[in-house]
Amino acid sequence: MKAEKILEALGEIDEKFIEEAMNYNMKKKFNWKPIIAVAACAAFALAAIPVANHFANNDMVDGGTTAGTVAPVPGDEVDDDVDYVAYEYSVNKGEIIGNHVVELKVSKSRGRYVIKDKLDTQKTVYLNGMEWTAKYENSWSETDYKVIVDRYTGVCNGRNMSFGVNSITGKCEFFMFKTTGDIDKTVKLTRDELYEIAYDNFLSGGYTEDPENYQLSDECSNGSAGYWFKFTRFVDGIETSEHVRIGLRNNGDLYWFVGNRIGEMKDVDVSGFDMDKIYDAIEIKVKKIYGDAYVDFEREGAVLRKRTDGSYVFDYSGHIDVKNSYGKVVQERCFLIVIMD
Amino acid sequence: MTDETILEMLFARSEESISAIDEKYGHKCRKMALGILGNEQDAEECVNDAYLGLWNAIPPERPSSLAAFLYGVLRKLSLKKYRANTAGKRCSYYSDALDEIESTFASAETVESALEGKYLVEAMREFILTLNEENRAVFLRRYWFMESCREIAAALGTSEKNVTVRLTRTREKLRKFLEERGVEI
Numbered sequence: 028m029k030a031e032k033i034l035e036a037l038g039e040i041d042e043k044f045i046e047e048a049m050n051y052n053m054k055k056k057f058n059w060k061p062i063i064a065v066a067a068c069a070a071f072a073l074a075a076i077p078v079a080n081h082f083a084n085n086d087m088v089d090g091g092t093t094a095g096t097v098a099p100v101p102g103d104e105v106d107d108d109v110d111y112v113a114y115e116y117s118v119n120k121g122e123i124i125g126n127h128v129v130e131l132k133v134s135k136s137r138g139r140y141v142i143k144d145k146l147d148t149q150k151t152v153y154l155n156g157m158e159w160t161a162k163y164e165n166s167w168s169e170t171d172y173k174v175i176v177d178r179y180t181g182v183c184n185g186r187n188m189s190f191g192v193n194s195i196t197g198k199c200e201f202f203m204f205k206t207t208g209d210i211d212k213t214v215k216l217t218r219d220e221l222y223e224i225a226y227d228n229f230l231s232g233g234y235t236e237d238p239e240n241y242q243l244s245d246e247c248s249n250g251s252a253g254y255w256f257k258f259t260r261f262v263d264g265i266e267t268s269e270h271v272r273i274g275l276r277n278n279g280d281l282y283w284f285v286g287n288r289i290g291e292m293k294d295v296d297v298s299g300f301d302m303d304k305i306y307d308a309i310e311i312k313v314k315k316i317y318g319d320a321y322v323d324f325e326r327e328g329a330v331l332r333k334r335t336d337g338s339y340v341f342d343y344s345g346h347i348d349v350k351n352s353y354g355k356v357v358q359e360r361c362f363l364i365v366i367m368d
Numbered sequence: 369m370t371d372e373t374i375l376e377m378l379f380a381r382s383e384e385s386i387s388a389i390d391e392k393y394g395h396k397c398r399k400m401a402l403g404i405l406g407n408e409q410d411a412e413e414c415v416n417d418a419y420l421g422l423w424n425a426i427p428p429e430r431p432s433s434l435a436a437f438l439y440g441v442l443r444k445l446s447l448k449k450y451r452a453n454t455a456g457k458r459c460s461y462y463s464d465a466l467d468e469i470e471s472t473f474a475s476a477e478t479v480e481s482a483l484e485g486k487y488l489v490e491a492m493r494e495f496i497l498t499l500n501e502e503n504r505a506v507f508l509r510r511y512w513f514m515e516s517c518r519e520i521a522a523a524l525g526t527s528e529k530n531v532t533v534r535l536t537r538t539r540e541k542l543r544k545f546l547e548e549r550g551v552e553i
Contacts, residue, residue: 030469031451033542034462036488037511038443040496042436044508049435051505052525 225256225273241271371434378426386419393435397442403514404446404462405453414449418442443512462514468539469511495545499538506534 226243241258258271369388377385397418401411421441431437450462496504502524509520510531517535521528 030465030467031447032488033469033492034465034511035447036492037496037508038440038447039489040493040508040512042431042433042440044496044504045436045439045512046433047501048505048508048512051501 222256225258229258229271229273374434375426375430378423379430386423389419389422389434389438393438397438399515400439400513401442401446403516404443404450406462407453410449410453411446414442414446417445421445439513465511465514468535491546491549495542498541498545503534503538506531507538510535 222243229241229243230238237260238258240262241260244257244259256273258273259266260270369392374385374388374392377388394415397415398408398411401414401418402408405411405414418438418441422438425437425441429437447462496508499507505524506520509515509523510517515523517528517531521531524531
């Protein structure tokens with residue numbers, strides 16, 4: 028049959044066109060005029076009223092997020108002490124590819140956004156006709172335990188707004204505004220800012236005796252521990268496996284991670300140490316980070332090392348079981364480094 | 369999880385790679401298979417077969433695009449399944465796609481005899497290059513991914529009518545393109 032032959036032959040085209048078709052978005056060529064944006068903002072404000080009423084009558088938002096007050100609309104004064112209000116859209120988990128919000132078909136006549144390339148710091152996003160300047164952020168809400176939200180925060184009419192995907196539920200959550208409080212744990216640095224901080228920290232951090240032999244990779248990676256940059260050691264122009272990673276945890280804390288026995292760092296004979304006490308100390312730290320969500324901590328895979336300055340590093344790479352607010356146990360991979368006197 | 373990480377997991381023969389692939393691409397795969405087969409059970413079966421195919425192919429293969437590779441495997445398996453399933457009955461987006469293509473080309477035998485195997489593949493590759501980015505995306509979403517016009521319109525942020533018109537023009541262009549290469553349609 029001719030049609031089948033043709034469609035079969037079409038299956039043999041170059042993969043790059045398949046990728047292109049998957050990611051193509053006509054909307055990026057649209058030229059939104061200011062008047063449309065204004066009209067859309069007005070529409071958004073009107074649309075927000077029933078939502079606001081909904082939250083006013085319900086202290087608990089779907090998904091377990093605690094709602095504080097009525098969601099503001101553009102133009103409202105925002106009280107920084109107010110908890111945020113969240114609103115969920117119906118988005119299937121399958122529509123989310125990794126951390127990339129490929130396409131969200133948003134219900135409630137909210138419009139549609141298409142976002143790609145999470146590491147790009149600035150993106151133009153269209154939401155309900157409004158043009159946003161959006162920045163990818165990876166946030167961590169501690170009130171809503173262990174719900175990691177890959178989200179985009181944008182500015183519209185001078186107001187901070189954000190939306191994103193709850194990676195546990197797979198649903199898109201729309202934050203009507205960003206306030207103080209736990210949501211402020213959001214990583215606020217751009218990639219370039221982080222790059223700069225990583226570099227400065229590396230040079231002054233004493234992570235190695237020969238920082239001049241290290242080269243900072245231009246690549247910014249995003250792992251379960253957050254964003255990080257990698258400094259790799261070169262000896263006589265040859266890359267070695269020794270490296271230092273510096274980055275931001277998902278909770279916004281700066282951290283560094285030493286890999287492959289930097290400098291004089293060596294594994295230590297642990298027979299002279301009370302390992303139980305060390306483990307206990309680490310568990311206390313873990314509990315401090317994870318709070319009541321802490322379930323279990325594996326005492327395996329840890330290595331004790333001695334640094335060039337004489338201190339010891341407990342380099343732990345493992346999993347911690349935590350419960351999210353939906354009662355599901357999820358595993359969080361973490362890297363803990365304890366410097367002992 | 370990045371595709372690179374998944375590839376590394378596949379090379380390390382980690383079975384978690386399949387879960388990761390399903391997590392990342394499962395929905396799209398099921399949708400695509402369903403678009404071809406029109407049957408959820410068959411679609412699920414094909415998706416699982418595609419994962420197995422991927423598992424067996426990687427390594428040694430290291431595709432530049434994991435997604436495109438996976439969708440390619442899935443598409444072939446789904447078409448194969450479709451042919452096995454259907455003997456005259458048509459019930460999916462793929463069936464609709466076939467009807468649309470057939471309505472553009474009058475004679476089945478001519479195309480088959482003139483453009484068999486690699487020649488037809490080459491012609492289609494050339495044809496794809498002649499399309500602009502927009503029309504190519506619409507055309508491939510319809511006839512490669514077997515999405516409906518409504519789905520394409522929603523995905524690309526345009527109207528269904530716009531998609532339909534673009535498809536009609538592109539099919540006509542394809543007909544002329546093949547004619548110009550000496551293919552009697």
